[in-house]
Amino acid sequence: MDARQLPLAQPTQPERADATRNRALLLSTARALLEQNGVDNLTMDGLARAAGLGKGTVFRRFGSRTGLLLELINEIETEFQRRFLSGPPPLGPGAAPIERLVAFGRERIAILAVQGDLLRAADEGPDARFVSPPRAAGQLHISILLRQAGFDGDVDVQSFNLIATLDAALVLYENRGEQIEMRRVADGWEDLVRRVARPRS
Amino acid sequence: MDARQLPLAQPTQPERADATRNRALLLSTARALLEQNGVDNLTMDGLARAAGLGKGTVFRRFGSRTGLLLELINEIETEFQRRFLSGPPPLGPGAAPIERLVAFGRERIAILAVQGDLLRAADEGPDARFVSPPRAAGQLHISILLRQAGFDGDVDVQSFNLIATLDAALVLYENRGEQIEMRRVADGWEDLVRRVARPRS
Incomplete structure (x- = not known):
């Protein structure tokens, strides 16, 4: 009824x-x-x-406060997903796959610079950070773009490796603990993506 | 006295x-x-x-049992460090830097395949996995080898990215949750290192 x-x-x-x-x-x-x-x-x-x-x-x-934080996390992640799936290029469709990959990491790092503590809180527990739907969506997105770019390596493993470098706790520690500015973290992502995506031979 | x-x-x-x-x-x-x-x-x-x-x-x-586990972790990590710092090549000195980097990840993944659950237990808590002395030693080792190989990118950021892909919980989840065999994880490390280390131009 x-x-x-x-x-x-x-x-x-x-x-x-x-x-x-x-x-x-x-x-x-x-x-x-x-x-x-x-x-x-x-x-x-x-x-x-x-x-x-x-x-x-x-x-x-x-x-509860936890309920509020979960809704905020959900809103931030949903908005990011909407932008990389259907927003304007270079993050959304319309740009070359490698440029979209570069934009994906740069935008993610920009979000972590502001909302990182909140998003990190969602990752607590031994495997929580790997099984979270936003991470799965991000990894799928990376693997689709790698395939579109004609990547000649193991897409599953390298999409796993690439998304690992955008982990909230990792990026925050890199920035605060190791004193590496977010600009360098983002430039490093771009360099990593371009190196990884070049043909093997 | x-x-x-x-x-x-x-x-x-x-x-x-x-x-x-x-x-x-x-x-x-x-x-x-x-x-x-x-x-x-x-x-x-x-x-x-x-x-x-x-x-x-x-x-x-x-x-206590925790005390026992800590000693075991310490023994495993100390042994691995001894091997990559002063053991036989290609892990230890004597091989080319890139081959040592490849061996470093391959050996680490082999250790995680057997001792991963134990080593993961040492990483619990939000920043524990980043501030642990074995991780710091591993990242320093990677950055030294990248410099020796004449790496033309940001050594600090890329050594951070590379060690992140060898995180115990990550590799275990990749293997068990995503059903990617350890052999593919190790081959993926080698491919990643070779791609990252190639000169930019």
Whole structure:
């Protein structure tokens, strides 16, 4: 039985529209707070205050801080996937495969530079970082582009190796622990892709 | 005051020799058990039984199962470092830098194929896998060999990228989760190194 087909004493349409508006407002406010203060400083209280909504509304919408973080991660990953699958070139279709590969890593590193702590939090647990759907989507994307570029090596293994170099925790450690600027990390990705993609002979 | 210079009522020398023998026996027995049954089946009880020693001796020697695992990891890593720093070529000095790089990854993957679960256990926690001394030693080794080979790119970034592809959890997931045989992982390392190391122009 589909609840949407039941006649309702109280029409829910207006409430749903409110909820949708609140959700969009809360997520965009949360992203602005994240970019300003980092994930550790993002609290349910702070979000409610910044969005001008009650704390109860925030908890009803996300359940918990973890629920909020998961929605933010999902939104960031979905948006990135949409951009590399169907957005404008060179990240999206229309550019040469190698240029799309270069853009993929550069854009990923740019996202990690801002949202890295949040995305890293999604990777905790021994195998979580490998089995996450966004990583699988990224690796599939890399392997498709390598094939389109006529790559003459083992596509499965090298797409695995390439996506490993874009791991959130790795890039953040490279940048903060080893003091390598994000610009060098991104230039290194481009150089790696161009070297790997050249024909063997 | 140095305890070794004190005259002792009971000479400790024989006891120390015993302890050394027990330690060597316990570590080699533990490694044999590991190779047969995996890290999850390695217990203090089982080790005592297999070594023909009392459980008390095993606990006195290692403190806990974690203590035992840490000593095993340390032994495996120290042995590998000794081999790539001063063992026979092509892993050790005497071979061309690129051949040593190829051997480094191939040997590392061979170790992971047998001891991967144990070595992965050492990497838990968000940044543990990046700050571990064995990883730092491996990355330094790779960067030295890249420089010796006249690498014309960013040595720091590419040594970081290369060591990332030998991460224990990554290689195990590639092998078990993605069903890529270790032979392909090792061939992929060799191909990656040769592609990366070729001059840019």
